[in-house]
Amino acid sequence: LLNNPNSLAGVTEIIVNHIENHKLDKEKLIGVGIGMPGFVNINEGVNYTYLDSGNESLTGHISDAIGLPVFIDNDSSLIALSELKFGVAKAIKDVMVINLSWGIGLGMIINGQLFRGHSGFAGEFSHIPITEEGALCSCGKQGCLEAEASLLAVAEKALEGIKNGRISSFQGFDDKSKVDAGDALMDVANKGDQFAIELLSEAGYKIGRALSILIHIMNPKAIVISGRGVKVGRLLLAPIQQALNKYCIPRLSGETDIMISEIGFDAELIGAAILVMENFHKEEHQPASVQ
Ligand SMILES: [Zn+2]
Incomplete structure (x- = not known):
């Protein structure tokens, strides 16, 4: 996505x-709703990180091609919105939603x-720094949470381990198929x-x-682990709790x-569907008068 000039056309x-x-x-x-990683300006319809649309807005470009209204938002914001409207965060006013996927994102619900x-x-x-000398992150720093603990980072560590002779039922992948490797790794983990x-x-x-760190700053009622990584959510709960026991003030x-x-x-x-529905009610589609 990052260095591909044809990605928007694609x-x-x-x-x-x-x-x-x-x-x-x-x-x-x-309409069409699009969730994307990166720095998204929802009002301008622009993603500053991916899919360069030149002088035009990204949503305008796609909308012209398909003849329908188009809306974009950051993927983690959309995931938080889903959890708030239809998920486990439905009745919670202050909740942090973690988008555990190929990266690690956060959507914050504050006061509903x-x-x-x-x-x-x-x-x-x-990009919270987690280790002093860790893997190199896409942001240029070392030891960021995403570079250490995203599903892609875990898949990379698995490929490395297999290369170095670790015994596992996780086999048959190389650096070119990291996304498939990530999915396969979760499957074999669930099989033990x-x-x-x-x-x-x-x-x-x-x-x-x-x-x-997040709990100390935000004091949320709940943290929801969401995104692709929920597939192994059960396996992650205990180590997450163990780290909280060690690093978090018990009162919080x-x-x-x-x-x-x-x-x-x-x-x-x-x-993404919620995004379209919310904007549909806001925009010109309001009925002129109720018959
Ligand atoms: Zn980083």
Whole structure:
């Protein structure tokens, strides 16, 4: 995505083809919602990190091509929105939603509302420094949470371990298939593979350490682990709790429930649909008068 000048054209083509191939009736579509990683300006419809759309807005570009309104938001914000509207965070006013996936994102619900911060970029949780000399992060620093504990980071450690002779049922992947490797690693971990469980436990402990910082700052009622990583949520809970026991003041950690999302895998898709629905009611689609 980052260095591919054709990525915007590619995404647009996927959406156009999806509508055509499934013979979707555009009359019945109210818009397209897109969740993306990166610094997203939802009002301008621009992602400052990915899919450079030149002078035009990203949403405007895609909207022109498909003839429907288009909305974008940060993936972790959408996941938090999903958990707030349809997930385990439904009745909770102050809750932090962790998007554990190929990266690690954060969506903050404060007083029942998604908190975006001054410029819309609140919740940059992934670059909290967790170790002094860790893996090199995409941001250029070492030892960031994302570089140490995201599913992609765990997959990289697994590939490295296998190369160095670790015994595991996780096999057959190389550096070119890290995403597939990440999925496979979660599958074998759920089947009891010791090496996979060891790596996920280490990641869980580091996530827990980062969560202790978050708890100290935000004092949330709950933290929801959501995103693709919910598949191994059960395996992560104990090491997360162990890190909280060590790093968090009991008066604070004792007040915060750690929960695993029930919609994690679909949370971003649901959030993208919510985004369209919320804007649909806000914008020009309001009926002029009630008959
Ligand atoms: Zn970083």
